Amino acid sequence: MNGTIHTGARGASGTAVAVLWLAAFLACLPVARLVAGGSGETTRRDWSSADFGEIAAAARGTAVRFYMWGGSDSVNAWVDGYVATEMADRFGVEVVRVPMDASVFVNRLLTEKQAGQSRGTIDLVWINGENFRTARQADLLYGPFTQLLPNYRRYVDPATAETDAGFPVEGYEAPWGRAQFNFDVDTARAPDYPTSFAALREWVRDHPGRFTYPQPPDFTGSAFIRQAFYAVTGGHEQYLGGFDADLFARRAPALWEYLNAIEPYLWQGGESYPRDLAALDALFERGAVDFTMSFTQTSAASRIANGRYPPSVESFVMAEGSLFNTHFVAIPFNAPNTAGALVLADFLLSPEAQLSKNRLENWGDFTVLAMDRLPQDVRERFAALDLGDATVSLSELARTAVPEIPSEYWEALERGWDEQVRLR
Amino acid sequence: MSYPRRPLPTAFADRRRVAFRLAPLLVFFAMTVGVGLVHAVLQSLALAGPPALDPARETMSRWYAYHELLTRPDLLRSLGHTVYVAAVSAVGCVALGSVGAYLLWRAPDWVRRAGAVYRLPIILPHIVVAFITVLFWSETGLVASLLRAAGVVRGTAAVPRVLFAGHGVGPILAYVYKGFPFVMLMSLGVLDRVPERLVTTATMLGAGPVRVFGAVVLPLLAPLLNQLFIILFLYALGGFDIPWILGASRPQMIPMTVYALYFQGSLADRSIAMAALVLLAATAGLFVVVYARIARRLSARERPV
Numbered sequence: 158m159n160g161t162i163h164t165g166a167r168g169a170s171g172t173a174v175a176v177l178w179l180a181a182f183l184a185c186l187p188v189a190r191l192v193a194g195g196s197g198e199t200t201r202r203d204w205s206s207a208d209f210g211e212i213a214a215a216a217r218g219t220a221v222r223f224y225m226w227g228g229s230d231s232v233n234a235w236v237d238g239y240v241a242t243e244m245a246d247r248f249g250v251e252v253v254r255v256p257m258d259a260s261v262f263v264n265r266l267l268t269e270k271q272a273g274q275s276r277g278t279i280d281l282v283w284i285n286g287e288n289f290r291t292a293r294q295a296d297l298l299y300g301p302f303t304q305l306l307p308n309y310r311r312y313v314d315p316a317t318a319e320t321d322a323g324f325p326v327e328g329y330e331a332p333w334g335r336a337q338f339n340f341d342v343d344t345a346r347a348p349d350y351p352t353s354f355a356a357l358r359e360w361v362r363d364h365p366g367r368f369t370y371p372q373p374p375d376f377t378g379s380a381f382i383r384q385a386f387y388a389v390t391g392g393h394e395q396y397l398g399g400f401d402a403d404l405f406a407r408r409a410p411a412l413w414e415y416l417n418a419i420e421p422y423l424w425q426g427g428e429s430y431p432r433d434l435a436a437l438d439a440l441f442e443r444g445a446v447d448f449t450m451s452f453t454q455t456s457a458a459s460r461i462a463n464g465r466y467p468p469s470v471e472s473f474v475m476a477e478g479s480l481f482n483t484h485f486v487a488i489p490f491n492a493p494n495t496a497g498a499l500v501l502a503d504f505l506l507s508p509e510a511q512l513s514k515n516r517l518e519n520w521g522d523f524t525v526l527a528m529d530r531l532p533q534d535v536r537e538r539f540a541a542l543d544l545g546d547a548t549v550s551l552s553e554l555a556r557t558a559v560p561e562i563p564s565e566y567w568e569a570l571e572r573g574w575d576e577q578v579r580l581r
Numbered sequence: 582m583s584y585p586r587r588p589l590p591t592a593f594a595d596r597r598r599v600a601f602r603l604a605p606l607l608v609f610f611a612m613t614v615g616v617g618l619v620h621a622v623l624q625s626l627a628l629a630g631p632p633a634l635d636p637a638r639e640t641m642s643r644w645y646a647y648h649e650l651l652t653r654p655d656l657l658r659s660l661g662h663t664v665y666v667a668a669v670s671a672v673g674c675v676a677l678g679s680v681g682a683y684l685l686w687r688a689p690d691w692v693r694r695a696g697a698v699y700r701l702p703i704i705l706p707h708i709v710v711a712f713i714t715v716l717f718w719s720e721t722g723l724v725a726s727l728l729r730a731a732g733v734v735r736g737t738a739a740v741p742r743v744l745f746a747g748h749g750v751g752p753i754l755a756y757v758y759k760g761f762p763f764v765m766l767m768s769l770g771v772l773d774r775v776p777e778r779l780v781t782t783a784t785m786l787g788a789g790p791v792r793v794f795g796a797v798v799l800p801l802l803a804p805l806l807n808q809l810f811i812i813l814f815l816y817a818l819g820g821f822d823i824p825w826i827l828g829a830s831r832p833q834m835i836p837m838t839v840y841a842l843y844f845q846g847s848l849a850d851r852s853i854a855m856a857a858l859v860l861l862a863a864t865a866g867l868f869v870v871v872y873a874r875i876a877r878r879l880s881a882r883e884r885p886v
Contacts, residue, residue: 178605260844267848291848366720372830374845429745429829443721568847579831580655 204495209307209503212496213248220251221497225283226376227256228435231459235519244504250497255279259288260374266297266489277491281498285484286322287564289330292487299488301328305499308506314527318483323399323563330485332525333505334514336452337554338380338480341547345469347447353476354388358419365422367447371437372430372579374571377450380480382416382570383562388477389415393559400565409570413577420578430579442466452482454554455521458545462517472549478559483525508535517545618862625855645849646856655832656857662832664864666749667817670756674813675806677757678764682802683794685765686772687780699762707759711826714755718743744827751827752817752834759823760813767809768802775801807876815865835861 204212221244227233233254241252262282269277284292292298303309309331318332319325342350347367351360361368371378387393390408420427424446431437434451441449442465451457451472460466486505488498504510508531511524521544528536544551625646642648650656685696702710717723720742728734744751775798783793817823824834833841835857842854 180605180609258844264844374841425742425745428742428747428831432825432830443719445719445721571845 202496204302204305204499207305209305209499212305212499215496216494216500217249219494219497220253221280221494221501222253222255222278223281223283223501224255224257224262224279226258227254228433229453229520232520232522235514239513239519240501240505240510243510244501247504248500250500252501259284263288263292263297266292266491267295269491270295270297275491276493277489278493279489280492280494281486281488281501283333283484284330284487285482286561287567289321289326289485289487290324290564293324293329297490298329299490299492299495300330302488302499302502303328303331306331306503306506308503308508312508312526312530313506314530317527318485318525321483321485321564322561322567323397323565326485330487331502331506332483332485333502334484334522335525336482336484336522337454337474337558338377338384339451339454339456339472339474339549341441341449341451341457341466341470341472343441343444343447343467343470345467346444350447350473352473354385354415355477357475358415361419361422364447366424366426368419368422369424369427369430369437369440369446370450371434372432373574375433377434377437377452378430379567379571380452381450382412382574383567384475384478384480384559385415386412386566386570387559387562388475393478393562396562396566397560400563400569402569405566405569409573409577412570413573416574416578417581420581453521454523455517455544455548458547459517459521461547462545468547471547474549474553474557476557479554479557480561481558482561508532512538512542515539515542517543521545521548618859621855621858621862625852625859627852646852647860649853650856650860656838656853658832659835659838660857660860660864662749663818663835663861666752666756666834667814669749670753670760670817671810671814673753673757674760674764675810677761678809679768679799679802679806680794681761682765682768682772683798686769687790699765702759702762703766705759707755707820707822708826710755710759711823714751714758714827715744718751718754720744745829747829747832749829749834751829752823755823755827756813756817756820760817764806764809764813767805771802771805772798803876803880807872811869811872814868818865819861 202215223236225232225236233256236252236254241254244250244252259282262279263284266277266279303313303326313332321330344350347360347364349360351357357368370381373379373382386409389411395404395408423430424440431440434449437446437449440446453459454472457466457470457472461468461470486502488495488502492498505514506526508526511526512535514520514522515524524539528539531539626643627645628643681699685693685699688696705713715722719725724743725734743754779797780793783797788796819836821836821840824837828834828837839854839857839861842850842857846854
């Protein structure tokens, strides 16, 4: 093709045209590949009966691309620092963190699945809840794989990671942390802060503009309305048996009534909501609102420690209950480096990594390991962790903990919020 | 790359040669933009895209997405709001930019030299401009702090809400701040080639500065301003960064709506997102055609004068 073009034009401009044709041709290749449905690399090993030593040997010298929510500086720093260094030292594996919201990479995997792309770009993902359900239903995950991880077999009580927001895990994701919902308040600005959803309603009315929550479907904003849903409709127990559309239709109006009643007194008169948790944190730091919220129990304490928040900030939980969930890592169906992903998933479950993650100055995320399965000295080190003065006591966290309801409710609540609250 | 210098080709054969030389570029555009657009249309009609996980989706019509888009009042309102923000921004840029260029053009040399700082926003990315807008106009921003310091208002709740309110002032401020220096720069380029005597003659005939602007400068700038208006309007219509930082929750600007539908909604919502993009592209195309036709008719009417 190039030859005919070259003879068709003359001199310097002819060469230029030929170069342009070549460039155009090369530029079109990726598009053509996408349209045609990707490359056909299918010779990858099945690790399902492999021993961990073999997996680690295969992983040595490779890079693992870990796709995860990137909205927290301390989490990012822990992965880039401690995890990357240890993985390089112990296993010779390079960890490449790629910040991306779970809904976005699930979408990408869906597209890759659709295009028949058997070799993707993502090795390990941080996932849970509705995104895990979507991924499983569309068969986007590799597995079951948890039985391959020595640290999972040794230290995790499988009963604590059997379901993820009501959806069976079945070994397709490995737990790596436990989160519980907290509110953070600046007690210097709001000394009389409310500690129940009932009191919150009154408080917000008396203090216009000082409270707001991230716009669902932001993960934290969605969790906020879920908790309010439990609180104003008589508790979570009724929803645990699977999604019931009739029950939802009967109960949800009480939540919309509650949220619409506080809306005129929210930040910006409720005309706008912070688009995500980072935006709410920024408002809180600027002093525009008195509250923020978080799924990290020690978030306020660690931000006080590094000077982002004043010492007058305190964490608290609502009397009606505070959401408690487990976060997981999973491996995509087309992960180019499954062995590396398995090694990283196992390392994240090691007592050392779990301890390091639990430290206030790192991330403060709680462990998923079963204390009674750990050696005595490790158990003592967990017990000795300093979680900061601003953090809610472990006994209060345990007393108020309420589980997640099936993730179909999450979507119904997010959709309902859009129609009944945002657009009202 | 060097091309032999020769008169512009006008004959058919030459034209064909030009088309042939441009062909690589055209093929590239066809493959990228074209394939993207076709894919969007296909997805909006559920002819491509992920297999629907929602069993109910199978029984829905091909036109489900467009039907939803045109019957959900919030989506239409989003589209309307976006067109409004884009239009007001583009008018603001063109008005401020052309008047600014005129003033700077007539100003003494030292003012012109000092005035060159107006170019700063041109090199700033949109996202930076959005943050600057927050810095100035938020309830804890510079303007509010000054008002509080001056004792005009008390507390953060009393500051009038400029940003994140339904009237779209936040994105408009950002787009105007980013866009008007661009209009000034381009306009000055034209004005610098305008012979001084045109203005002198007009002034001698008794025209004041306003009259000179309206009767001499504006007609000279009109073709350029028309093009700039189209460019700025189209950018604001589809731009994501500024609405992301400054957009209100209600009404939401359409690029944000599309993002939410595509990435955060259910799978059936993806076809609605694509339909919204197709409609946005159609709005943009229609706008360019209508605007160009009106502008041509107006300039044709002016020519005999």
